[in-house]
Amino acid sequence: MYKNIVVEEKNKINIITINRPKQLNALNKDTIEELHTAIKLAEDNLNIGVIILTGAGEKSFVAGADIKEFADFTISQGGNLAKKGQELLFTYIENCSKPIIAAINGFALGGGLELAMCSHIRIASSNARMGLPEVSLGVIPGYGGTQRLAQLVGRGKANEMVFTAGMIKADEALRLGLVNHVVEYNELMEKTEAIALSILNNSGSAIASAIKSINANYKEGVNGYNIEVEEFGKCFGTSDFKEGTKAFLEKRKPNFRK
Ligand code: CAA
Numbered sequence: 001m002y003k004n005i006v007v008e009e010k011n012k013i014n015i016i017t018i019n020r021p022k023q024l025n026a027l028n029k030d031t032i033e034e035l036h037t038a039i040k041l042a043e044d045n046l047n048i049g050v051i052i053l054t055g056a057g058e059k060s061f062v063a064g065a066d067i068k069e070f071a072d073f074t075i076s077q078g079g080n081l082a083k084k085g086q087e088l089l090f091t092y093i094e095n096c097s098k099p100i101i102a103a104i105n106g107f108a109l110g111g112g113l114e115l116a117m118c119s120h121i122r123i124a125s126s127n128a129r130m131g132l133p134e135v136s137l138g139v140i141p142g143y144g145g146t147q148r149l150a151q152l153v154g155r156g157k158a159n160e161m162v163f164t165a166g167m168i169k170a171d172e173a174l175r176l177g178l179v180n181h182v183v184e185y186n187e188l189m190e191k192t193e194a195i196a197l198s199i200l201n202n203s204g205s206a207i208a209s210a211i212k213s214i215n216a217n218y219k220e221g222v223n224g225y226n227i228e229v230e231e232f233g234k235c236f237g238t239s240d241f242k243e244g245t246k247a248f249l250e251k252r253k254p255n256f257r258k
Pocket of ligand 1: 066068109110111112114134137139143
């Protein structure tokens with residue numbers, strides 16, 4: 001079904017591996033479309049609670065947008081590349097109602113770091129290298145990088161990373177808050193899956209409400225406190241809320257995902 005990605009289902013976790021290792025998993029148009037389809041299917045699948053994104057091979061998570069594909073683009077094609085990519089993948093991931101965790105297994109550059117940054121949680125292996133090198137090509141980050149890097153690490157450090165086009169190592173990314181954890185390469189999937197499993201103990205509908213409320217803080221013209229009030233209220237109408245509170249009162253573990 002897919003040419004550029006591999007999708008695996010494990011314990012209610014959907015593991016999506018970007019699989020173009022010879023091109024360091026660069027994101028061409030087809031890969032973006034396949035990722036969109038796979039994430040949509042996982043979001044609609046009641047058996048899936050968490051999605052993990054990673055890259056094939058030891059070298060690269062994703063080395064960016066596919067430079068070979070856009071090298072001859074015009075102004076309007078360039079604008080369209082960013083717009084389409086954001087709609088289909090980067091904004092789509094950020095707003096996905098199921099948690100998406102990026103397991104960063106090597107280079108996460110340009111569109112690759114942008115893919116990690118729009119994910120809800122980031123775990124890196126110690127060999128990972130991260131950066132937004134676009135200005136070294138005469139462009140700027142176009143998949144949300146100018147916005148999300150500053151949100152995650154602060155404007156000053158984001159300016160430095162974008163202007164210098166430099167790469168940072170995993171331990172610096174951890175210190176800056178760009179990634180949540182750093183582990184050895186051979187422990188990356190184990191650690192990422194352990195976090196996914198601890199998320200799976202909890203209410204999927206409440207987590208979807210939490211994603212919406214947290215994201216609201218970063219949306220222009222949206223009052224996040226109002227969204228939180230709305231989502232909080234909605235929780236009271238869910239079967240998960242009935243089960244969660246009942247289980248607490250009966251001194252047992254809730255069973256949200258039957
Ligand atoms: N697009 C297309 N192909 C890429 C690629 C990319 N982003 N990154 C690597 N590749 C390809 C190389 O062209 C090479 O292919 P060939 O064997 O066919 O020549 C193959 O992957 C292996 O790469 P290298 O030989 O360059 O490997 P290396 O170990 O010497 O260097 C690297 C690794 C430092 C990551 C280097 O490949 C590199 O700098 N890649 C580009 C990184 C980059 O600039 N990313 C930003 C892209 S622009 C973007 O993302 C725009 C946006 O925001 C929308």
